[in-house]
Amino acid sequence: MKFIDKLLKAQRKNQSLVCVGLDTDQSKLPRHLGQSKNAVLNFNRHIIEATSDLACAYKLNLAFYEALGERGWHILKETLACVPGYVVTIGDGKRGDIGNTAERYAAALYDGLGFDAVTVNPYMGYDAVEPFIRSDQHCAFILVLTSNEGSNDFQRLTIAGRPLYERIIQATLKWNVKDNIGLVVGATHPNELQPIRQLANSMPILIPGIGKQGGDLESAVRFGCDKNGRLAIINASRSILYASSGKDFASAARTETLQLRDQIQKVRDRFF
């Protein structure tokens, strides 16, 4: 199945634009789980079981697994095995390298681990992206306007009257011949989301930055969605994962996800 169809189906089936960000921090696990590396997997499994009928996607932040050392790869793989097949998985590594190297990253993430999609840094240009978009079953989400403070350092620099990130979007539109490119736009930039969606046509937009990072949920939904109220992927990580530090962490994560899904639904009902 094409990635874009899988995403639309998951959004429809679970009536959800929520992406649960599994940025699992070993030092923040509920105490009763212990602090072993297997506890990370155990935690992820419970979070996924408690939320997988409420989410359209899971985004795994690779840094958090690399920080686990040799076991990290195994935990990534086992975590992915817990995600129901119809829900989308995104390997958030923001990779980007020359062609023959990017091929290795693509092989590791798509073939080795089995991710549906990845995040990619565009600074190195087309040949750094191309290996990630060879199959329409996979999707590369290109960093455009990220959620962090440093996004103001370079991403908005003006080129011929327009911001750099717009140039990048224009390039991705050309590269998107297989309908398998998405964009990453932080919810911390509510004013830019509307013009970005207009440029992006029917690309999915992955929107991190709500919750702890202070992004604006209503704008994320209203302006991040396509005209049918779809294709925005609203990521929340810490607010869901650490909703409770007690034995009820999974049910608290479920409550938090449900609440977020319903808040999003209300905005969708109002505007679409």
Place this chain on the structure above:
Amino acid sequence: MKFIDKLLKAQRKNQSLVCVGLDTDQSKLPRHLGQSKNAVLNFNRHIIEATSDLACAYKLNLAFYEALGERGWHILKETLACVPGYVVTIGDGKRGDIGNTAERYAAALYDGLGFDAVTVNPYMGYDAVEPFIRSDQHCAFILVLTSNEGSNDFQRLTIAGRPLYERIIQATLKWNVKDNIGLVVGATHPNELQPIRQLANSMPILIPGIGKQGGDLESAVRFGCDKNGRLAIINASRSILYASSGKDFASAARTETLQLRDQIQKVRDRFF
């Protein structure tokens, strides 16, 4: 010891600006080593033993190790253990992510694996770089003008009359308060190296792209070095690793490295 001092010492002791790029491709190993994952480690060990008195640095391309799956981390670590302590090690992962994520990558690469330095993608701005430059014992090599064709897509876009990559260099100069930032500039851009070196003052410049990628060695040395003929780090990967596919692969790698070191020395003798 400060990173910059370690680098200068290694360049002096081995009379070399050569960086051996361990982009070890499992499918390209000499036949007699077999194709197991341990064969990669075995290969790396022999290459390092044959070249470590001729190089100032080893650059390990992380993609090639991630492609090995769960064993990759172990092989990285064991490979690093083969490098003599006075020679610099660079983890080439081109990471870059929001602050709290970049911290994980820094922990994985510096504390977990023990690299001296890393390559970092600047697109996400200061907070994506900062965790990599907290200690002056470590160095972040920032992507400026990369060796691949795609470097022409965005890196040269004009901002107020000057190329984007120059803006990035100017920012890194401000960030470089601990004297532990370097730049990555491909040898495939010989005309830009001279003005970049003038801007960069005494920063180290990591220069990939000679050999298979067709970069120009003379310009890399002449314009990549500081005024004392130091601080350019000239990377070669495939030309050294696969100098022979036979049982003599290690001695062939040594011959190739020696040749490259001597070619570089000749240019240094002429211009410095």
